[in-house]
Structure formats: C-alpha cells, structure tokens
Amino acid sequence: MIKMSFHFLLATTILAFALSLVYASDPSPLQDFCVALDDPKSAGLNIPRNTSNLVGSTVTPVNVVQIPGLNTLGISLVRIDYAPKGLNPPHTHPRATEILVVLEGTLYVGFVTSNPDNRLFTKTLYPGDVFVFPEGLIHFQFNVGKTKAVAFAGLSSQNPGVITIANAVFGSNPKISADVLTKAFQVDKKVVDYLQAQFWWDNN
Template structure:
C-alpha cells in the first residue's frame, strides 16, 4: 500500500508546485507586442521573425535610484515592459535603493514569491506568517545575504544602517502584483467605510479619518 500512497502524494505535490507560479510557455518565447490591441492574461506575442536580441535585454540596473521621498525608497522594476522577452516566462526583477532608515512599507505580492539579495548596507526584513497566526519572521541582512518572502504574505524591508542600502529581488511571476497595506486600507477609492476600519483597528473614528487624509 505504500507505493500508491507515495505516488498520489508526489502527484499532489507536483500539482501544487505547478499551480504556484505562472503557466509554462508553449513555445520558445513570446516577446511582448506593446502595440497589439488584443487583451489576454499576459501580453500578445510579436511575430517571431521580427524578434531581436534587444527584446531580451535592458540596461541601467547598476544606477542607484532617487530615494528623496517620504518612505526613502526607490524601486526600479524589470518586467515585460522593460524586457519584452520576459513575457510568459514567469519571472521579474527589481532593484531597491533605500535612504538611511528608508522603508519598503508592508505589502503583499499576491501572485509571486520574492527572493532578495542585499548588494550594499544592512536591511531588516520580515514577513508575517499565518500559521501560527501573526508570527513575525524577521532578520537583519548584510551585504551578500539572501532572504525569501513567500507568496501572498505581508512583508517589508527597512534600512537599519546610517548609509544608503541597495538590493536586487526576483519574483516567481511575470506580474507578481503589489498591494500596499496602508494605502489600500486608508486610501481606497471610494473609501472603505470608516466604521469598518474603526472596528478593525479598535481606534477612534477621528484617528481613522486622520490617517485616511494622509492618503
């Protein structure tokens, strides 16, 4: 009886693994055609006879971003918009730059796991697990350290050094999505009813109104 149980267990694992990322492409490549009027789950493909090496390349990721903003964060995304050849391949890339004490505020990627490598500086990173409930898993990373944020979990990064920091991250999706927690709750359009937020956060309505005014 062990063999059938093992077989179906492995089959279930393969199914779950296959469903945890973007669908596999059915051809060598599908270079995005930004001019196509076709709407689909992804981007339409260019005629493969018109594809060039430039469709699979971009530059400038070595350039630090401008962190002069309220969060002290700059994000340089590399997806199918920047590299059309990434279309359908189920991966994307980001460069993060952080001012001293700059923060990538708590957010969610609903469609992709993220793996981050520190290039310079010291970053405090963390995510909140659902089992056990609300457990914060956090660590301070140094240059060359790597950390994984599982798909769909709230996570953040913060520069804990006195100098700027930078990191490169990859996501297991062409479009992992980005849901910032604070602005999604307090800056939605139209507003989430304030009494809902009052009960959710157990604060006075004036506090909710004040936070909403910030977004």
C-alpha cells in the same frame, strides 16, 4: 466477482489520485519564449534612484511590462534603493515568492505568517546576505544603517503584483467606510479620518 470489483475500484481510485497529483502543478508555458525586438524601453538597474520621498525608498521593477520578453517565463527582478532610515513599507506580492540579496548597507527585514499565528520572522542583513519572502505574505525592508542601502530581488512571476498595505487600506479610491475601519482596527473614527487624509506614497 466481488473480489474483482474491489480490485477494479481500488485501481481506479489509485489512478484518479495519481492523475490529480499530475494536474496540481502549474501549466506549461503557452510558448517557449517571446523575443521583443527593437524595444525602446530601458530596463537597466545600474542607476541609483531618487529616495527623497516620504518613505525613503524607491523600487525599480523589471517585469513583463518593462521587458515583454519575460512573457511566460515566470521571473522578474527589482532594484530597491533606500535612503538612511528608508523603508520599503509592509506589502505583499499576490503572485510571487521573493528572494532578496543586499548589495550595500544594512537592512532589517521580515515577514508575517498567515492566520491564526501571524508570526513575525525578522533578520538584519548585511552585503551578500539573502532572505526569502514567501508568496502572498506581508513583508518589509528597513534601512537601519547611517548610509544608503541597495538590494536586488528576484520574483517567481513575470508579473508578481504588489499591494502596499497602508496605501490599500487607508488610501483606497473610493475610501473604505470609516465604520468598517474603526471596527477592523478597533480605533476611534478620528484616527481613521486622520489616516485616510494622509498622502500615501507609492514607492514602486
């Protein structure tokens, strides 16, 4: 009787573990696809964007906002134009991994791993090179060339989101308390006041 109870308990435990593995994946889409007919918005990525801004880059997104037909498909795309020495500032996508391919120019790119290591991985990319930024990690791209640069990136979400670190920390509305930021960054309050007084450009 004890032996049979042990086998029953073991079988139940294995079954529960197997079911937990099944439910660990993403749920299936709620629908097969969503066709957006007569959508007046243009989502073309063939036109270079103006990069004469404070950071020297402009991101053109193609996600579910621009193309409702991406609803439930779990993908989106961006075009990034960079002026010489243009920067796509450190940012993160909370809901997507990003794969970037360089079309023109030379980009220095990188991402930082999470705590406790905060390890920086970087690479200089040339036309045709590809780099992956894991979901949720802070990453950047910097045009180290003397000419413009262009890159395309695919993201594993229909709505990946973007949080530009400096904008969020020093340009929040309302402002984060200077007491919090002076302690977090271990700097004088004048430094925090200076950074909070800047205009933080949104290149998205």
